[in-house]
Amino acid sequence: MRRLNTENAPVLTRADKILALVVGLSAIGLMLYGRYTAEAGGALIVELAGAAPATHALSNYGVLPVVGPLGASQIEIGPKGARVISAPCVHKICMRRGWMQRAGDVAACVPNGLVLRIAGAVPIDAMIH
Numbered sequence: 335m336r337r338l339n340t341e342n343a344p345v346l347t348r349a350d351k352i353l354a355l356v357v358g359l360s361a362i363g364l365m366l367y368g369r370y371t372a373e374a375g376g377a378l379i380v381e382l383a384g385a386a387p388a389t390h391a392l393s394n395y396g397v398l399p400v401v402g403p404l405g406a407s408q409i410e411i412g413p414k415g416a417r418v419i420s421a422p423c424v425h426k427i428c429m430r431r432g433w434m435q436r437a438g439d440v441a442a443c444v445p446n447g448l449v450l451r452i453a454g455a456v457p458i459d460a461m462i463h
Contacts, residue, residue, distance in 0.1 A: 392411055
């Protein structure tokens with residue numbers, strides 16, 4: 335049986351552990367900061383293939399029926415924002431998207447040609463020149 339040589343094994347010092355903790359907490363803080371600094375949207379833009387986009391205020395609660403090439407989808411506008419509650423597509427990815435409430439949030443039902451988008455200023459994540 336081989337024995338491990340522990341003489342040259344790296345050892346974490348107290349400073350290494352503190353640095354790792356600070357970096358980890360900073361990463362978590364930046365993720366949370368980015369999540370809560372996005373502006374809450376005020377309008378839902380509904381785009382359907384072959385039709386002009388329609389805008390609906392997020393303050394007008396209710397259910398919107400939208401008919402696409404596959405059939406009818408239902409969009410709910412409520413206190414948490416907007417979401418797709420029924421769709422004729424197979425995989426229902428648009429429904430699994432859940433509530434949209436921040437500017438720039440998007441849900442799409444590609445088979446039915448439906449795109450939902452929350453209007454408003456979208457914060458910039460990165461810029462490349």
